[in-house]
Amino acid sequence: MNILIVEDEELAQKKLQKTLAAVDSSAQVVGITDSIQSTVEWLRTNSNADLILMDIELADGQSFEVFNQIDVKAPVIFTTSYDEYALKAFKVNSVDYLLKPVQTEDLQAALTKYKKLSEGTRKSDLNFESLVAQIKQQLQPKEYRKRFLVKHAQKLVSVEVEEIAYFYSDGRLNFFKTFDNKKFVVDYTMDELEEMLDPAAFFRVSRSFFVSVNAIEKIDDYFGNRLILQLNPAVDKEALVSREKVSDFKKWMGK
Numbered sequence: 001m002n003i004l005i006v007e008d009e010e011l012a013q014k015k016l017q018k019t020l021a022a023v024d025s026s027a028q029v030v031g032i033t034d035s036i037q038s039t040v041e042w043l044r045t046n047s048n049a050d051l052i053l054m055d056i057e058l059a060d061g062q063s064f065e066v067f068n069q070i071d072v073k074a075p076v077i078f079t080t081s082y083d084e085y086a087l088k089a090f091k092v093n094s095v096d097y098l099l100k101p102v103q104t105e106d107l108q109a110a111l112t113k114y115k116k117l118s119e120g121t122r123k124s125d126l127n128f129e130s131l132v133a134q135i136k137q138q139l140q141p142k143e144y145r146k147r148f149l150v151k152h153a154q155k156l157v158s159v160e161v162e163e164i165a166y167f168y169s170d171g172r173l174n175f176f177k178t179f180d181n182k183k184f185v186v187d188y189t190m191d192e193l194e195e196m197l198d199p200a201a202f203f204r205v206s207r208s209f210f211v212s213v214n215a216i217e218k219i220d221d222y223f224g225n226r227l228i229l230q231l232n233p234a235v236d237k238e239a240l241v242s243r244e245k246v247s248d249f250k251k252w253m254g255k
Contacts, residue, residue: 165215169208
């Protein structure tokens with residue numbers, strides 16, 4: 001399988017080559033281009049690419065322009081950091097669409113998909129109208145919960161999400177505490193809350209805790225490669241970041 005890589009970052013070029021070698025020993029990189037112009041020139045003089053791995057944002061513009069200048073016959077797997085281009089990507093020869101940094105398992109799945117399609121055994125599976133509809137849905141801004149209606153002293157009160165410091169489980173009940181240290185029972189499971197809460201504002205550090213970035217006062221290492229959080233207001237349970245969440249939590253805190 002001959003592959004053309006279209007990528008303007010040298011480190012990304014090398015990573016793609018390394019990942020390709022790891023997932024498919026038959027993959028051979030026959031060319032590397034780093035701009036719209038160089039890609040068009042390469043395709044005009046070469047016809048031996050079976051597949052193209054193409055970044056969208058290049059030094060001289062978006063790679064979609066390549067398709068306006070030349071008839072690209074090889075299928076394309078797009079790679080980019082920006083998912084806003086997904087819909088446009090699927091309209092031009094796209095086998096798949098991978099967000100950078102490209103993960104080994106994602107590239108493996110994309111190559112498997114390409115092979116099945118090229119063999120002609122499952123061409124009908126690539127329903128472009130369905131793909132476009134799915135991507136449109138994914139690109140629509142998601143509406144997250146703005147407030148919760150909860151019971152307090154035999155009354156119903158509405159609490160704005162921005163007033164909530166954290167959610168946690170205790171026994172069979174789920175609670176949240178506000179920044180002014182008021183505690184309420186919430187009638188949703190933690191999994192349901194995960195769909196309701198804006199991931200930019202709340203992080204599920206474990207099965208039993210969602211925390212607001214503004215509630216975290218201190219972060220310490222904890223045994224078992226975990227982290228322990230000091231929250232404000234204080235909570236009478238250990239707020240631990242589970243081992244499998246630590247890496248994502250650190251990235252979230254660094255945004």
